[in-house]
Amino acid sequence: MSDIKKIALAYSGGLDTSVAIKWLGDKYHAKIVTVTVNLGQGEDFKKIGDKALMVGAENHYTIDCREEFAKSYIFPSIRANGLYEGKYPISTSLGRPLIARKLVEVAHKEGCDAVAHGCTGKGNDQLRIEISAKALDPDLKMLAPTRNWGMSRDQEVEYAKKYNIPVSKAAKKYSIDQNLWGRSIESGPLENPWNSPEDDGWEWTKSPEAAPDKPTVLEIAFKDGVPVALDGKKMPPIELINMVNKVAGENGVGRIDHMEDRIVGIKSRETYECPAAVTIIEAHRDLEKLILNRHELTFKKLVDDQWTFMVYAGLWEDPLREDLDAFINKTSGRIEGRVKVKLYKGSMMVVGRESPYSVYDFKTATYDSSSTFDQTLSNGFVPLWGLPTVVSRKVMSKKQ
Numbered sequence: 403m404s405d406i407k408k409i410a411l412a413y414s415g416g417l418d419t420s421v422a423i424k425w426l427g428d429k430y431h432a433k434i435v436t437v438t439v440n441l442g443q444g445e446d447f448k449k450i451g452d453k454a455l456m457v458g459a460e461n462h463y464t465i466d467c468r469e470e471f472a473k474s475y476i477f478p479s480i481r482a483n484g485l486y487e488g489k490y491p492i493s494t495s496l497g498r499p500l501i502a503r504k505l506v507e508v509a510h511k512e513g514c515d516a517v518a519h520g521c522t523g524k525g526n527d528q529l530r531i532e533i534s535a536k537a538l539d540p541d542l543k544m545l546a547p548t549r550n551w552g553m554s555r556d557q558e559v560e561y562a563k564k565y566n567i568p569v570s571k572a573a574k575k576y577s578i579d580q581n582l583w584g585r586s587i588e589s590g591p592l593e594n595p596w597n598s599p600e601d602d603g604w605e606w607t608k609s610p611e612a613a614p615d616k617p618t619v620l621e622i623a624f625k626d627g628v629p630v631a632l633d634g635k636k637m638p639p640i641e642l643i644n645m646v647n648k649v650a651g652e653n654g655v656g657r658i659d660h661m662e663d664r665i666v667g668i669k670s671r672e673t674y675e676c677p678a679a680v681t682i683i684e685a686h687r688d689l690e691k692l693i694l695n696r697h698e699l700t701f702k703k704l705v706d707d708q709w710t711f712m713v714y715a716g717l718w719e720d721p722l723r724e725d726l727d728a729f730i731n732k733t734s735g736r737i738e739g740r741v742k743v744k745l746y747k748g749s750m751m752v753v754g755r756e757s758p759y760s761v762y763d764f765k766t767a768t769y770d771s772s773s774t775f776d777q778t779l780s781n782g783f784v785p786l787w788g789l790p791t792v793v794s795r796k797v798m799s800k801k802q
């Protein structure tokens with residue numbers, strides 16, 4: 403007999419986690435409590451909960467965390483310009499630590515001695531859920547059934563049929579994960595990096611060809627480094643993100659096709675559609691360039707990249723992530739103003755920005771006669787700035 407009596411399982415309603423209810427229950431002779439976290443993935447949560455109970459869960463929790471996800475996970479990521487390897491807005495990555503947190507909360511409430519998830523052994527999600535849960539409660543046991551049961555897809559379907567676990571008829575072409583911040587589409591025909599993404603993979607974005615022939619100009623207002631209004635209308639976080647997803651998606655903006663390095667070492671081809679993330683991060687980055695000086699921008703890029711890497715790599719709960727946030731929050735205090743973005747047939751371009759904290763000075767920058775910049779200062783500056791380069795070249799020319 404194992405010492406595990408009750409398990410809190412992160413439950414998506416899909417085949418893996420449904421099979422896991424039965425498999426874990428049998429293996430450990432344990433009770434299973436399922437937890438589904440609403441991060442804005444737009445599913446039928448009633449149906450998911452009913453399915454969990456039908457398959458054998460003793461209790462089920464559906465927890466609406468959209469607000470917390472937007473404010474405490476997506477917003478910090480906007481401040482950090484969170485794009486992994488310069489491209490992926492870490493949408494799936496950001497959701498996992500919050501799922502882990504809720505899983506631990508339910509485990510405590512229900513008196514569970516273990517938590518379980520349905521992540522495979524090949525991806526990043528296992529790191530994000532397990533490390534976060536373990537960091538929050540080191541006494542809880544971590545179970546990863548899909549990583550260890552050794553069943554192939556076909557065997558899993560067999561197992562499901564044997565125990566009356568519903569299996570959807572249509573074979574799934576892609577592996578999909580979605581939340582408020584984006585949609586990840588991988589596997590199937592995408593596993594060949596040369597294959598162009600097929601139309602049936604996209605749901606949130608129009609193809610650039612089918613997008614309207616007239617551009618849309620959207621004005622995004624920021625305060626404390628996060629978006630607060632669209633076209634002058636104040637909006638709460640969820641509504642604002644949904645609206646940008648809609649408007650940018652209609653204009654074909656937000657499709658990403660990316661060769662990615664997973665933490666387990668696998669190089670993989672991933673596609674995403676993240677219309678709001680792509681648009682808001684680009685607008686935010688542009689506004690920062692108006693407000694922060696060159697030293698701040700150079701250093702913040704290092705901090706942003708490290709922050710994004712930590713989150714991608716499952717280290718949300720690491721103190722370094724919070725230390726980096728302290729720096730980011732300090733610079734973000736000045737990130738206030740408006741950005742105009744033009745969305746047109748798959749492209750997004752910032753076409754205007756303004757801020758009360760702008761360090762752009764017209765009188766210094768202008769080429770017209772009102773300029774106050776004393777150009778004669780450069781008579782001294784140019785030779786001094788070039789001194790190391792000129793001296794090195796002189797010395798090198800002697801060495802033949």
Ligand code: ARG
Pocket residue numbers: 492493494495526527577578579586588662672
């Ligand atoms: N590669 C992305 C990440 O690691 C997306 C993972 C998508 N997960 C999934 N279960 N389909 O964040």
